[in-house]
Amino acid sequence: AQKITQTQPGMFVQEKEAVTLDCTYDTSDQSYGLFWYKQPSSGEMIFLIYQGSYDEQNATEGRYSLNFQKARKSANLVISASQLGDSAMYFCAMREGLSNSGYSTLTFGKGTMLLVSP
Amino acid sequence: TAGITQAPTSQILAAGRSMTLRCTQDMRHNAMYWYRQDLGLGLRLIHYSNTAGTTGKGEVPDGYSVSRANTDDFPLTLASAVPSQTSVYFCASKGQGAGTGELFFGEGSRLTVL
Numbered sequence: 001a002q003k004i005t006q007t008q009p010g011m012f013v014q015e016k017e018a019v020t021l022d023c024t025y026d027t028s029d030q031s032y033g034l035f036w037y038k039q040p041s042s043g044e045m046i047f048l049i050y051q052g053s054y055d056e057q058n059a060t061e062g063r064y065s066l067n068f069q070k071a072r073k074s075a076n077l078v079i080s081a082s083q084l085g086d087s088a089m090y091f092c093a094m095r096e097g098l099s100n101s102g103y104s105t106l107t108f109g110k111g112t113m114l115l116v117s118p
Numbered sequence: 119t120a121g122i123t124q125a126p127t128s129q130i131l132a133a134g135r136s137m138t139l140r141c142t143q144d145m146r147h148n149a150m151y152w153y154r155q156d157l158g159l160g161l162r163l164i165h166y167s168n169t170a171g172t173t174g175k176g177e178v179p180d181g182y183s184v185s186r187a188n189t190d191d192f193p194l195t196l197a198s199a200v201p202s203q204t205s206v207y208f209c210a211s212k213g214q215g216a217g218t219g220e221l222f223f224g225e226g227s228r229l230t231v232l
Contacts, residue, residue, distance in 0.1 A: 004160075006160075009158075033218060033219055035218070035220060035221075043206070043225065043226050044223065044225050044226070045208065045210075045221075045223035047220045047221075047222075050218040050220060052218070091160060091161065093161075095219050104212075104219060105151065105163055105166055105176065106151075106163075106221055107163070108153075108160045108161040108162075109160055110158060110159060110160040111160050
């Protein structure tokens with residue numbers, strides 16, 4: 001089974017609207033972390049937001065928030081007030097184990113391409 | 119701050135030739151990683167290194183080798199390139215200690231094998 005599933009290959013949103021990018025994960029670990037990265041057309045990987053498995057509140061970073069539903073194993077990214085510059089590929093990723101473990105790696109989903117129209 | 123530097127930025131390589139993608143970081147991170155990115159497949163881990171002197175296999179290690187002689191450098195070698203190794207390769211690193219455990223990425227190396 002895939003560890004990270006992003007079911008939306010592409011999403012369209014109009015400028016200034018909110019959009020939710022879906023991510024579900026599969027792990028048996030109690031301690032894990034969930035990440036979202038943005039990859040614009042220029043190709044670099046930009047870290048957006050992080051949610052730890054023990055964090056009780058949903059993570060927020062400016063216009064980004066992570067809708068963490070632990071029982072459903074979902075970690076959706078919500079972008080509020082979309083901007084043209086938000087057009088990019090978005091990747092959800094998971095770290096299993098503790099963040100300071102020297103043996104942890106990130107497993108990535110296949111990504112969702114978001115296009116923001118004027 | 120340079121962070122992670124990858125070289126070359128792009129390369130066209132004939133099948134059967136060898137190639138080393140270079141990766142250098144200046145953050146003194148213990149852990150380093152090589153991922154490949156392919157359309158529709160996301161990023162897949164090739165090899166990783168938790169600390170200098172140690173390496174491990176990721177999800178798609180076949181056809182690739184790595185070494186970690188020191189903390190800063192983590193080269194990826196293709197001994198005999200094949201067209202299926204056409205991809206964008208990302209080197210990444212992770213700091214030790216408390217924190218999110220996010221990965222810091224280089225800007226990628228685009229490799230085309232003909």
